[in-house]
Amino acid sequence: MGHGGNVIDELMTDHREVEEIFGRIEALPSGDKDRKVYADQATQELVRHSVAEEEYLYPAVREHLVNGNAMADREIEDHAKAEQLMKDLESRDASDPEFDQLITTLMSEIRSHIADEEQNLFPQLRVACSPEALDKLGDKVRTAKKLAPTRPHPSAPDTPPANKLLAPGAGLVDRLRDALTGRGKHG
Template sequence: MTAAAQKQDVIDLLLTQHNEIKSLFAQVKAAKDGEQKQQAFQQLVRLLAVHESAEEQVVHPAARDDAGNAVVDARLREENAAKHVLSDLYELGVETPGFDAKFAEFEQAVVAHATHEEQEEFPALRRNTEPNTLRRMAGAVRAAEAVAPTRPHPTAGESPVANMLAGPPVAIFDRMRDAVRDWRQSHKD
C-alpha cells in the first residue's frame, strides 16, 4: 500500500470511489460499440458490488452511532434496491432493448444514494470519529473489498453478518467466473 493510501481516510476513499462510479456510468453511456459498453458495464458492476459490500460491513455499522439508525436504514434500503436492479441489468445485457432506459433510471438512483451518503452519513462520521479511526476504517474497507463478491447478490442480504458469511465464498465463485470470462474474451478468434 502506498504512503498516500495509508494516509487516506475512509470518507476520502469512498468519495473517490463515488467519482469513479459516476465516471463509469458516463463511460457506459458514451460507449461506441457493444464490446466497449460491456467492458465499462462490467467494471461498473464490479466496483458497485465491492463498494456496497464494504460499506455494509464497515461504514454503515460505524455510522449508526454518528448519523443515526434512520439514516443508515434508509441507505441500506437504497443499496438493497440497487442490488436488485443491478442484478436485473446484468442479466438483461447491455445490447438488449430497454437496457439504456433502465440503466438511466438506475444511474439516477445510485447518484442520489451517493449524495445522501455524502450529505448525511459522511459528515456525521467525520465530525464524530477520530482521524486515526477513519484511516483504519479505510484499511478495513479495502480488506472487505478484497474478499467481496464482484457482482450483486441481492438474495444474500445487506447485513454485515450476511456479507461476512456469504461474501467470501460467493466472491471466490464470482472471481473464477470473471477469470474465465476474461480469458475467453482475450482468446477470441
Template sequence: MSAHLPPLPPVGGETTGVNVVDLITREHRELLALCEELTASGTDAARRRTLAQVLVASLSRHLSAEEQYLYPAVRSTVPDGDGLTTRELQEDQALLVALRMLDAAGDGDRAERAANVAERLHRHAEAAAGELVPLLARLVPVEDLIRLGNRFEMAEEAAPTRPHPGTPLRPPWNKVVDPAVALVDKVRDVIGRRTTYHRDL
C-alpha cells in the same frame, strides 16, 4: 466518539492508510464517471458491454464494503444512525436489483438499464456526500477513519463482483457470506474472461 473497531497494527508508529471519507468520496466519483460513459449516446456496444461489467463488479464490491464497515460505524456513532442506515440499506437493496438487471442485459436494453442504475447511484452518492460522510467525519477521530478505510479496502478485495440482493446486509452475517459468494463470482469471472476493474478498461 470512537467507531468501536479493534486496532490494526500500526506501520511506522502510526496508523497509516486512506481515510474512509476520502476513499468513499473518490469511489463515488469514479463510479459516477463510469455511469456517465456507459450511458453516453456515443459509446459503442462493445465498449458499453465492458463498461457495464466493470460498473457491476466495482459497485458490487463498493456496496458490500459499505454494508460491512461504513453503515455499522454510522450506526454506532451518529445520532439516529440506525434510522439513516436502515434507509440507505433499503436504497442499496433497490440499487443491487437494478445492478442485477444491468448485469443480465443484452445489447438492446443495456442503455436503459444503465440509466436506471445511474439514477440510483446519483441518489446514493448524494446521500453519502450530503449526510452520512460529513457526520462521520465530524464525529469520528481521524485515526478511526483511517482504520475504517483500511478495513473498507480489505473488504472490497474479498467482496462479490456481482450483485446478490438476497444475501445478508448487516454484520456479522454479511462478513461471512460475502467472501464465500465472492469466491464463486471470481471463478465465473475468470471462466467468462470478464473485466472487473477500472484499471483494466
C-alpha cells in the same frame, strides 16, 4: 480499488471512479457492445463498494451518529434497489431494448445515493469520529473490497454478522467466474 486514507476519502474515490465509468457509458451510442462492458465494470465496483459499506461503514453510522439507525437503514435500502437493477442488467446485452432503461435508472439511483452520502452522511461521520477511527475504518473497507463479491446477490444478507461470513466465499466464486468469462474486459 484500494486507494489509502480514511474511510471517507476511500469511498469518495470509489464514487469518482464509478462516475467516470458512467460517463463512458453515456458517451457511447445506444446498443454499442462496450456499454455492456462498462456496465459490468460499474457493477463490479458498485458491488464491492456496497458490501464494504454494509460490513463496516453502516455499523459505524449506527454507532456514532444521532440518527444513525435510520440513516443506515435508508442506505441499505438504496443498495437493495441498486443491486436488483444490477441483477436485471446482468442478463441483458447492450442491444436489449431494456438495457438502456435499466442502466439509466441505475445511474440515476447511484448518483442520488452518492450525493446523499457525500452531503449528509460523510460530513456527520467526519464530525462524530476521530481521525484514527476513520483511518481504521478505511483499512477495513479496503480489505473488505478485496474479498467482496463482484456480482449482485440481492438475496444475500446485508447486515453483520451474516454478511461478513458469506461475502468472502461469494467473492471468491464471483472472481473465478469473472476470470473464466472475461467479464468486464474489452474483448
